[in-house]
Amino acid sequence: MIKTTYLLFTLLCSISIFGQTTITTTITPQHQEIYGSKISIIAPKEFAIATSFLGFQQAETNSSVLIMDIPGPFAEVSKGLTKENLLKQGVQVETIESVILNGVPGVLITAEQTAYDVVFRKYSLAFGTDKESILINGIAPKGNLELEQAVKDALLSTVYHADKVLTPLDSVDFEISTEGTDFVFAKSMSNMLVYNRDGKIPSETDDKASLVVAKAFSKVEIADKKEFATNRIKMLPVQITKINAVVPIVVHGLSGYEITAEGVDRKTGKKEQAYQVMLFVDKSYYILFGSSEADFENNLRLFKKLIRTFKLK
CATH class of the missing domain: 3.40.1000.10 (Mog1/PsbP, alpha/beta/alpha sandwich)
Incomplete structure (x- = not known):
């Protein structure tokens, strides 16, 4: 499991946990079901469905919302969410919250990362069950506060269809x-x-x-x-x-x-x-x-x- 997951990404991480936030979401007409995943989400304004990954993107700003399925129960996956792992990827964690998304445990990470000489605000919502884990990454150029908030709001609109059968x-x-x-x-x-x-x-x-x-x-x-x-x-x-x-x-x-x-x-x-x-x-x-x-x-x-x-x- 560790080797296979490494081929896709080194998982995200945290420094400390501040309290616990309950996130309650329900499907609205604005939600879009992400084909090939168990996720529905409200895309940020002027974001298009991504062509090379599951999620949305805004090409002109290099902003995106990316959905990943991670093998393994969340209780095990979350053990790998360490500051050291994140720093190896050049990500600087600012805060991390323990969250409950519609009854499912998770974490919400706020961080920043530099890519292509641009500093990005990075939000990561990781959650899951004893059968599977989901990681949703949202990035936007740091300093564009409106876009940063739009990306974060997209993550917080997540609806997880646990019983959905995927092909x-x-x-x-x-x-x-x-x-x-x-x-x-x-x-x-x-x-x-x-x-x-x-x-x-x-x-x-x-x-x-x-x-x-x-x-x-x-x-x-x-x-x-x-x-x-x-x-x-x-x-x-x-x-x-x-x-x-x-x-x-x-x-x-x-x-x-x-x-x-x-x-x-x-x-x-x-x-x-x-x-x-x-x-x-x-x-x-x-x-x-x-x-x-x-x-x-x-x-x-x-x-x-x-x-x-x-x-x-």
Whole structure:
């Protein structure tokens, strides 16, 4: 679970808890149901539905409201919400409140973070049950008080549909086929799908083989795609010790780079195989990452077979 969640984000955090605030929300005509999630929310004025993540965005100000599904019960996830974790991401916490959202426990964090030489006000609402956790991040340029408040108000309008049954494969704009393999769908998290042999997170098979398929959350200017892909694999949970090959690849009309590498798990030190394909489209990209702790040759063949079924819907 920890490794898979790390691929998407390091979770947010806090310094201390001040009291407890009760948030009571009900569905209104202004609420919009976020397809692929259990959340309905009132979008800030002049925000559009995001195209690369679950939520809303205002492109001209780089403001956004982003919804993430985090694997694991909130009681466990909340233990990872530490000041140290947040500081590693360059986020400065100002306050944190313990909240109850329509009977569901959570925390509301107020912070700031610098990105692209711009200081952003950042609000994070994290909550959940004994089965799942939700994280909603809202950002706006610091100093634009009206926009800051609009983003915060959006988070505070959240309605959580706990009993809603999701069809996780419908929440992304891509697909792969596991036909003819022993891999199965395991988990959906925001723009990411996870596949492995037992459908469990984390996998309990001997080789821990898994494939993560994800879409980038934001647009990015990439001058050197090969260099970008090579640097990206070095940021993953597998600490790369040797890159064996970096070669161009085209999959269903999308071009990019295929990387095979060797490494060790950053936490356990166990030897791992790493396989990454990054495919580029417009100013965004898709990343497909396979890893295993054993049976490297067979798993590499499997990863390559799965990757070549990737296509946009």
